Amino acid sequence: MKFKSIPVLILAAAMLFCAGGVRAQFPDTLFLEFDFEGFGNLVLTSPPVYSGDVVSGDSRIVGATWSIQIDDTGWPPVSDPAARWDYIFNTFFEYNASYHFWTAVFDQNTLPAKPSWIIDHPVNGMMSGTLVVSSTFNDTNMNGIFDIDEKMFGTFEGNLMVMKYGTGEFAKYCGNGAYNGAVLNDDPANWVDDYVTGHCILDLINCQVGTEEKSWSYIKKIHR
């Protein structure tokens, strides 16, 4: 009986080994592409945080959670949402009177510090960094007033830096990335959360390799 159990034990051990013990190491250059969605609120949360899930795309990052935080030092308190929104609108939004839209930019020029982001995968580890956010809303009736219904839909895009302080499989990487998406709000009059959905790319290289080794030929290996 004992001898008959040995092959079964070996097989079971081999299966466990293959499943978790020798997970393929991530390559030195990594191009991740994924879709995300989530919620956030500029007006009623301090500091403003948008967060959610990576819902599809590269299998190495699907299942991760993400969050973005904006430094709101100097903004009016969330207890006075009207004053806080007025401050945000007057500080960050610029109107294009010829084409009738507003663009808001959140970066190191308009804030005390660049917004920050984190992506945390339950198995593969964590990445973080900084980003810039640009968001556009259409003045659909072209009256120069940001009406409630015009706050219900907008688009956003920006670029991000990936710090070299990740964990797990992502520990060795740094790089940059970019994203684009849409923001929807079904009740902006009552400051309900924004729903955001979008697409992101991360262009990563192994930053544990010496800087001098990241020569032209090395960088040129970066692939899509």
Added chain:
Amino acid sequence: MKRKLTLGVAGFFLILSSMTVPVSAAMLIETFALSGNGSFMASPPVFSGNIIAGTLAPGTFWFRLDDTGWGTDDPGTSNNERWDFIFSNYFQYDPTPGAEGWDGRFPSTLVGDYAPEWRFFTAAGDTCGGLATSFTITIRDYNANGIMEDSEYVSKVFSIGLFCYINFGTGEFLSYCGQGNCSGTLDLLDDATWDEDFYVPSEASASGRLYLSDTNCTTGTRDSSWGKIKKIHTD
């Protein structure tokens, strides 16, 4: 991907249907992926190529930047004066430890130039276009020395906000306007010509978006064409 698109479409239509727009209003969500090339050394700089995936494919595209005042490279010097001008007037360094790099924003508030323009042409004969509400390029300072080395310039990322204006619509988009965006990579192909690979992913994702409506697109038509477009700039 399908889930995201479904949510986006549903949300867009839900939101727009609740807005004060006519019942007869029509909305479109167009998707696209782009593959092309271009160079900051060209005057004007144009990034152009093919729409390789999405609802707008097959087709072609171009993005054109305003290079008024950029000057040209003097081949008799070791520097590239044209790039030096671009770099010093459009790019700003962020020294955040671990995330050092440059963000370049077109148009520049320093130079006061016009917003970049863009066009999409589908093979079916439909055209849409407008200006870029933002065109941001990021370069990573991998060795965090505050100096942009050649190896760092090679690989860049960008994001573009799109505003679609009715003046440039033909065919299916004749009466449409709206907004959208895309993001991608800008990688150097040829260090002699500074030709760059312009890529918005991908064959599978077609991650670029245009959200279009045929409502309130009629004001400011002919008098808002070239003459008025030229006035678009950041003061």
